[in-house]
Amino acid sequence: xxxxxxxxxxxxxxxxxxxxxxxxxxxxxxxxxxxxxxxxxxxxxxxxxxxxxxxxxxxxxxxxxxxxxxxxxxxxxxxxxxxxxxxxxxxxxxxxxxxxxxxxxxxxxxxxxxxxxxxxxxxxxxxxxxxxxxxxxxxxxxxxxxxxxxxxxxxxxxxxxxxxxxxxxxxxxxxxxxxxx
Amino acid sequence: xxxxxxxxxxxxxxxxxxxxxxxxxxxxxxxxxxxxxxxxxxxxxxxxxxxxxxxxxxxxxxxxxxxxxxxxxxxxxxxxxxxxxxxxxxxxxxxxxxxxxxxxxxxxxxxxxxxxxxxxxxxxxxxxxxxxxxxxxxxxxxxxxxxxxx
Numbered sequence: 521x522x523x524x525x526x527x528x529x530x531x532x533x534x535x536x537x538x539x540x541x542x543x544x545x546x547x548x549x550x551x552x553x554x555x556x557x558x559x560x561x562x563x564x565x566x567x568x569x570x571x572x573x574x575x576x577x578x579x580x581x582x583x584x585x586x587x588x589x590x591x592x593x594x595x596x597x598x599x600x601x602x603x604x605x606x607x608x609x610x611x612x613x614x615x616x617x618x619x620x621x622x623x624x625x626x627x628x629x630x631x632x633x634x635x636x637x638x639x640x641x642x643x644x645x646x647x648x649x650x651x652x653x654x655x656x657x658x659x660x661x662x663x664x665x666x667x668x669x670x671x672x673x674x675x676x677x678x679x680x681x682x683x684x685x686x687x688x689x690x691x692x693x694x695x696x697x698x699x700x701x
Numbered sequence: 702x703x704x705x706x707x708x709x710x711x712x713x714x715x716x717x718x719x720x721x722x723x724x725x726x727x728x729x730x731x732x733x734x735x736x737x738x739x740x741x742x743x744x745x746x747x748x749x750x751x752x753x754x755x756x757x758x759x760x761x762x763x764x765x766x767x768x769x770x771x772x773x774x775x776x777x778x779x780x781x782x783x784x785x786x787x788x789x790x791x792x793x794x795x796x797x798x799x800x801x802x803x804x805x806x807x808x809x810x811x812x813x814x815x816x817x818x819x820x821x822x823x824x825x826x827x828x829x830x831x832x833x834x835x836x837x838x839x840x841x842x843x844x845x846x847x848x849x850x851x
Binding site for chain 1: 798800801803804807811
């Protein structure tokens, strides 16, 4: 009697695991599907940038929650980026940048503010390298704070410096390093 | 009283039952060419430290404790190892681009500096895995150098 019960339990557990796996596969399929409905690639660059700037502004405002939300959105817009229209060499570079940036954005979506800022530093480098390849319709300013982690850069749409690494603690620390057009 | 007895029996049956569910073991006989230790010139003391403190969850080869044979411990460990390898897998180090390596090295340094790695739940049982101040400094210096030379 008890052996039968044990077997039954074992079987039902295995079943549950299988089901979980199937659901997972299904989700993957759905994601692939959304990837297929592509728009213009430069529109996708602008979406990535706008999510990045929302993230930057949240960090400037010391707002962890908003930064986390912007991070999640950035993960989606990065994954939606389409490299097809670029040369093979640039495609590889872009895929590398995106893989790296996605990881940082994911961490930002689930971390406390100090950790978000750490990841924002490398993310900023990734986004800067991405824009160097894709270009953008807006003028961007690369700004630099010599104090945070031996010197850290970020991108902004405005010339005026508002520091995302320190927020209200040292809002004005930094200078414009480069104008990207 | 009867209820308690029934619940106890159910729990016992469940406990015995879950022992039959197989788990995947994270073990491999060979060290791949892409392994961190093979592609980098890692000093012996740092090699030992990484092996003891990191490789159980961040490589393709886990030194399993005896209690891994018991469920639900095995599930718990399987989950941890899967998560750990997704974040960083030293066995596949050289398959990463320089950009990815730099990111990983940065994270390694930050995690050790902040005392977030190795996990407390790990060093609780693996006392030897914890970093002394000196060891942390050595590993951090080594990883920083590696990053600067990429």
